Amino acid sequence: MKTIKSFFVLVRWEYMPSAINETGIPALLALLFIPFSSQYVFNVIMSLLIWYGAHFIGAQINNISDYNADKKFKSYISDTIDYFGVKKVKWMIIIEALIVSVLTIGMSVIRKQPMLVILWLVGLFFACAYSMKPFNFKSRTVMNPITLALVLYLIPMLFSYLLISGSFHELSVITIIIFGIQMVPMFFMDEISDYEEDKEANVMNPCVTFGRRKTIMIATIIGIVSNMAMLFYWFFYISQNSSFKMIFFITALIFYAFVIFDFILIYRMSEPTLLKDEKKLMKLKKSIYTPVWLMGTGLATLLLIFERWVK
Structure with missing residues (x-):
């Protein structure tokens, strides 16, 4: 039970309901152009799974980056890093990235949309560049909100919409x-x-x-x-x-x-x-x-x- 609780703290569970925005808005927009069907439901579910995987990756990367600051001011987050260990968390990120990559490639083949892979790779780059050196966009005044807007909303929502509707x-x-x-x-x-x-x-x-x-x-x-x-x-x-x-x-x-x-x-x-x-x-x-x-x-x-x- 402690492991499960620590994992959800690590991936910032309080932001997980935001999937209603990132997948719900594209899903409802898609219904303006395509009919409701079993294929539609399947695509929405896959979009949701990929979003959660990407969310886990971004949250864990950011928490590792913020470990020292969190140790002083948000110990409940840094404690989860201590519980799992930095090495294990990094392996979790790698495994999650591989799973999301496989799902994305599979859906790009099914939907005949290679743009899905491009959006995923661009999003992964910005998720890493936000917290990690040499980019560390988090500490660059203007790039901070721009990167967050891209990696948390624009790219994921365009990805979800394209996956669900099949075209822009x-x-x-x-x-x-x-x-x-x-x-x-x-x-x-x-x-x-x-x-x-x-x-x-x-x-x-x-x-x-x-x-x-x-x-x-x-x-x-x-x-x-x-x-x-x-x-x-x-x-x-x-x-x-x-x-x-x-x-x-x-x-x-x-x-x-x-x-x-x-x-x-x-x-x-x-x-x-x-x-x-x-x-x-x-x-x-x-x-x-x-x-x-x-x-x-x-x-x-x-x-x-x-x-x-x-x-």
């Missing part, structure tokens, strides 16, 4: 690109709670470079613009006027607004004079609900797509 469609690709931009603020906000740790470790991510308040402001602006882009794209160019469909649209708007209002609240909490109080600093750190924001934004986007899918 303009509507779906644009939606996935906008969604990838919507995720950028989440990466900025996720760093707010780790500011002290990252600064001590000399990790020059946006939060350390710009400071907490500017980072939150940038995240809020990008969030507002990208959310409006998604809403306008689906409302003015896709949606058909009907009261029933407007319920989905308004609900999606509420989900987006909830996330932005949370950002604004955290901005107010991040006043430097307030953070001199240790209790208020800890309250700020505990107010970073990245998995919730990810799910809220993802559910809003799913509602917009579902609104179009329902006849």
